Amino acid sequence: MARLDGQHILVTGGSRGIGAAIVEKSLREGARVSFIDIEAEAGRAFADGLDAPDRVFFQRADIRVADEIAAAHDAAVRKLGPVTGLCNNAGKNSYADPVTMTEAQWDDVFSVDLKSAWLVARAVLPGMIAARHGSIVNIASIHADMTYPSMFPYAAAKSGLVGLTRSMALEVGPHQVRVNALSPGYTETFLVKEFFDRNDPELRQKVLDVHPMGRMAQPGEIANCVVFLLSDEASFVTGANWRVDGGLGARFAG
Numbered sequence: 266m267a268r269l270d271g272q273h274i275l276v277t278g279g280s281r282g283i284g285a286a287i288v289e290k291s292l293r294e295g296a297r298v299s300f301i302d303i304e305a306e307a308g309r310a311f312a313d314g315l316d317a318p319d320r321v322f323f324q325r326a327d328i329r330v331a332d333e334i335a336a337a338h339d340a341a342v343r344k345l346g347p348v349t350g351l352c353n354n355a356g357k358n359s360y361a362d363p364v365t366m367t368e369a370q371w372d373d374v375f376s377v378d379l380k381s382a383w384l385v386a387r388a389v390l391p392g393m394i395a396a397r398h399g400s401i402v403n404i405a406s407i408h409a410d411m412t413y414p415s416m417f418p419y420a421a422a423k424s425g426l427v428g429l430t431r432s433m434a435l436e437v438g439p440h441q442v443r444v445n446a447l448s449p450g451y452t453e454t455f456l457v458k459e460f461f462d463r464n465d466p467e468l469r470q471k472v473l474d475v476h477p478m479g480r481m482a483q484p485g486e487i488a489n490c491v492v493f494l495l496s497d498e499a500s501f502v503t504g505a506n507w508r509v510d511g512g513l514g515a516r517f518a519g
Contacts, residue, residue, distance in 0.1 A: 267295030268496040273345045275338070276300040277328050277385055278355025280308040282454035283404065286484035287352050290492050292317055299341035299348070301326040301334075302355070320345070328355050328381035329373075338388040347392040350495040353382040353426075354404045358456050359419040360463065371418065378422035382429060386444075390437060399442040400495045403430050404487075407450045407510045416460075423448075427506045434504035443503035445494050450510025451481040477512035 274291045278284040279300025288311075291298045297320045302308040305325035312323035322344045326337040342348065359374045382403050393399025405426045412420035430446040437444060451457055451472060461469050473479060490509050493499055508514055 268492060268498060269350070270295035272296045272349045272495070273341075273347060274298050274350040274352065274495060275341060275348045275385075275389060276352045276354055277381070278302055279323075280304055280311045282456065283449065283452060283484045283487050284352075284354040285311060286488035287354060287491050288321075289315070290485065290488040291350075291495070292320060294492055294496070296320070296350070297322075297345040299323070299337075299345055301328065301337045303327050328385060329376040331384050331387075334381075334384050334388050338385075342392070347396065348389040349393065349396070349399055351385060351389050351399075351401045352404065352491055352495065353385055353401070355381060356404065356406075356456070358459060359417065359422070360415055361417050363417050366417070374418060375422050375425070378419070379425045379429065382426055383433075386433065390442065393442045394437065394440040397441045399437075400499070401433070401442070401444045402491050402494045403427075403444070403446045404491075405430070405446040405448040405506060407448050407508060407514055409446075409448055409506070410508070410514055415463075430506065431504050438503055443494075443499070445499075445502060445504070446506040447487070447490055447494065448506055448508045448510070449482060449487045450508070450513045451476070452487055453481050453483055457481070475513065475516065477516060480511070482509065482511060 274296045276287050279288045280302040288298050299322040308323045315321050322341045324337040326333040357377045403426050406423040408420040409423040409427045427446045434444040
């Protein structure tokens with residue numbers, strides 16, 4: 266299938282993990298793909314490894330900085346044409362105490378996990394609105410519904426991203442632009458490895474034991490759902506939060 270044939274998909278945090286899987290899946294589905302990442306060397310290496318120079322564009326950018334987003338977006342449009350699909354994937358974990366956390370630390374978490382989604386959307390929406398066609402997928406988290414001690418205030422940021430999704434969907438829906446959130450559960454990525462590395466060695470097995478499917482997701486499984494939401498197959502899906510967690514959120518404790 267070529268569900269994204271003729272589309273230009275922009276992915277933030279696209280050099281590894283779920284972001285990289287979305288880039289690869291979008292290419293397989295026929296899209297032209299641009300991605301931005303704060304890690305310049307990793308981004309260039311990944312782009313070169315994709316071996317699709319006519320359909321891939323990478324530029325280093327800090328998603329917390331509007332001018333850098335605008336520059337990357339403009340360069341991507343010059344090479345690949347107007348952006349028709351956006352996946353706000355970039356994010357960071359947060360391990361803070363609500364009493365000792367500084368305002369600067371708080372602002373940094375929210376600038377990456379929440380504000381950046383609005384900043385990047387603001388860059389691509391004029392073109393989508395003019396074309397009366399477009400789709401935005403914000404990568405939230407199961408933390409928007411349930412969370413874990415010692416990860417303050419990650420749940421607040423991801424809950425805000427789901428709220429942003431609903432609000433933006435109402436604003437741009439009349440222009441036939443769709444906005445959805447996707448909330449992964451435990452997925453085999455660097456961020457999840459970082460989480461386990463901070464805790465006791467037995468935690469990973471405890472987590473696996475409570476998963477109905479007995480395993481975590483692979484990044485490609487999240488990418489499959491993202492591509493569906495970006496595609497015209499999801500033409501009447503907007504303002505939704507799709508939870509992709511292998512059934513974890515359906516289970517009582519015990």
